Amino acid sequence: MFQIKTFNAIATEGMSRFESENYGINEDNKDPHGILLRSQKLHDYAFPETVLGVARAGAGTNNIPVEDLTKKGIVVFNTPGANANAVKELVVASLLLSVRPILQGANWVQQLEGDNLEEVAEANKKQFAGTELEGKRLGVIGLGSIGAMIANDAYRLGMEVMGFDPYVSVDTAWTISRRVKRAQQIEEVFRTCDFITVHVPLNDATNNLISDKEIAMMKTTAKLFNFSRGEIVDTQAVLKAIEADELAGFTTDFADAKLLNNPKILVLPHLGASTEEAEVNCAKMAARTLKRFLETGVIKRSVNFPAVEMDFQSPYRVTIIHDNKPNVLGQISTEIASLGINIDNMVNRGRGDYAYTLVDVSEKDDLKMQRMKRHLEQKENLIRVRTIKNSEVYNEWS
CATH class of the missing domain: 3.40.50.720 (NAD(P)-binding Rossmann-like Domain)
Known part of the structure; x- marks a missing residue:
């Protein structure tokens, strides 16, 4: 189950997208996988290691320490156009x-x-x-x-x-x-x-x-x-x-x-996006973007990492945030192959000093996937590695 921490009041039309059987939502959550906010300033917030993504229900992200989160491999999303x-x-x-x-x-x-x-x-x-x-x-x-x-x-x-x-x-x-x-x-x-x-x-x-x-x-x-x-x-x-x-x-x-x-x-007292419709649109877009990222690793509307999309049809998906340097993809594919795991599909995009790679594999053995994750995490230039299990009910983060 994914844990979501909220700051500020987020419109219920957005929060309702997080099904109760798959998500725990609590503003006091101390170990969240995702954070959803509007105007709360997070520059002094101590981000737990569990945080994978931060979504702001709004366009600007000046209240979020984007540069620091990028170095930690935390994806920051916004909602351009919603308001x-x-x-x-x-x-x-x-x-x-x-x-x-x-x-x-x-x-x-x-x-x-x-x-x-x-x-x-x-x-x-x-x-x-x-x-x-x-x-x-x-x-x-x-x-x-x-x-x-x-x-x-x-x-x-x-x-x-x-x-x-x-x-x-x-x-x-x-x-x-x-x-x-x-x-x-x-x-x-x-x-x-x-x-x-x-x-x-x-x-x-x-x-x-x-x-x-x-x-x-x-x-x-x-x-x-x-x-x-x-x-x-x-x-x-x-x-x-x-x-x-x-x-x-x-x-x-x-x-x-x-x-x-x-x-x-x-x-004026910062009325720009202060309409019921804008708040609902921003909440829905932020929740949808964060939910899709947590469940499938797909990145869309991120302010610090490239947009990467790929259909998820294999038993497992590996998501990797890494330095945008030569030979990193070769290291990833070589390590996966050395463990006898077959790659079904792969996509990579770079943005500045960082890159994001999705690797879908045909492996179904959970223990083997956990071992592969540990091996990849020891590699130089790899910042954050996730494995996502494809399931009819939910995609389990490990």
């Missing part, structure tokens, strides 16, 4: 709020008194006049699941849309309207767009991606939106530009005391 629609809708709403003082007008009306409210409202509505998005240019930095959806919907609103992403995937490229102009350089977005929204992961290359230099390129009438991670935009640079009238507005989904109480800045 994309929720974030997209919030960004579109924020675009509208940035040109129409809807919130200010609604708050003003609530304070009116007397029997002639309609007349008073009509006489004073001019102070809440705004502008329109139609015909304005939106720059979308990062054309992943979220950025692509925003680009398409902004075009449907009548905006000109320019996107920049040097790493856009083929699958995502097919979903982007041909009317969305692709910028060859990010500077083109900064210099020509009226609205700029950023949708990239946080890493060393994107930390303070938008700072003094980038804001200086923008139109003084431009408005900036950050729904990715707080650290991607330099808030000090934003404040300086806002105060100097070199930036017309800033909307962020990440609370920062320095940004509060400024009429040109709208701060």
Whole structure:
């Protein structure tokens, strides 16, 4: 039986995928095989040796020590695209709020008194006049699941849309309207767009991606939106530009005391994926991905290891996380063959310094498979070895 430890409240639609006869689920589990979480920070968590995989019900993994887990052979999963629609809708709403003082007008009306409210409202509505998005240019930095959806919907609103992403995937490229102009350089977005929204992961290359230099390129009438991670935009640079009238507005989904109480800045309490539908979608995807990995060794949507899939039809499967170096595959196959075990199928994928290999074998002898596992674990460059037994009821981890 697999043991699952949960942090945070995970939607029941996701947790229900773990059958009670095959899984023990407990937030206090001290020796879990899998961990499921949302926003809990795990950088100070002491991971037990039993942990095989960690799945986050969300796209970002900054709350997980990915690099350390990679060295230990622990696979980290996320759920890209599961909350994309929720974030997209919030960004579109924020675009509208940035040109129409809807919130200010609604708050003003609530304070009116007397029997002639309609007349008073009509006489004073001019102070809440705004502008329109139609015909304005939106720059979308990062054309992943979220950025692509925003680009398409902004075009449907009548905006000109320019996107920049040097790493856009083929699958995502097919979903982007041909009317969305692709910028060859990010500077083109900064210099020509009226609205700029950023949708990239946080890493060393994107930390303070938008700072003094980038804001200086923008139109003084431009408005900036950050729904990715707080650290991607330099808030000090934003404040300086806002105060100097070199930036017309800033909307962020990440609370920062320095940004509060400024009429040109709208701060939201991290509402991007906070919809019932997004939480359910993320939970279902995270649970499905972790479950499949534990039961079959298949890796999909991992942030630290390559995607590897192979039909599991043999009596046993061996999964091996190892250094991505020459001759390692030869060592693996030679060791398996030396024990008189026949290989039915084999697949290998590398990603940076690490690689992942699935080996299906026709062997049915449990003791022989355990001996093979011990032999492989003694080999240099092999980080983690598992054997998975194929069964009609469940695949037993050993």
